[in-house]
Amino acid sequence: MNKIICEVEQKLRAGDYKLTPRREHILRVILQNKDKHLSAEEVYNLVKRRVPDVGLATVYRTLEIFQDLDVIHSIDFGDGRKRYEFGGEPGEGHHHHHLICTGCGKIIEVNEDLLEELESRVTSAYDFTITDHELKFFGYCRDCKQQKNKQP
Structure with missing residues (x-):
């Protein structure tokens, strides 16, 4: 630290x-x-x-x-x-994504870059230099999904 x-x-x-x-x-x-x-x-x-x-x-x-x-x-x-x-860390890309539970508000990080291929295509097609991106998925976490399924 x-x-x-x-x-x-x-x-x-x-x-x-x-x-x-x-x-x-x-x-x-x-x-x-x-x-x-x-x-x-x-x-x-x-x-x-x-x-x-x-x-x-x-x-x-x-x-x-x-x-x-x-x-x-x-x-x-x-x-x-x-x-x-x-x-x-310096030199480390900020490429991770987030899963946001709309039930309880829990935020889960997805620590893999899911957009490398898309970034490459966009860079090539539009002659655009991408420096970062952000991707958020909204839905229900495992606990909230189980609770929803238990309700009558």
């Missing part, structure tokens, strides 16, 4: 920002919850446990800076709230 924090600190410096203690707390919360897609409010609540006087505006500003510097990515899963996830 310390290696990642140092890399983020370098990105911040390159963008004329500093890694303040509050920003570091926010980054640590994101890194410790890599498997989750936290909203700004959830990040705020987790940071507030460690730094009681942190403000929600500070969390929003920091998330915006991290997003601008490609440290994190924001995703809208259709619930009207931005969710954030860590951007990954």
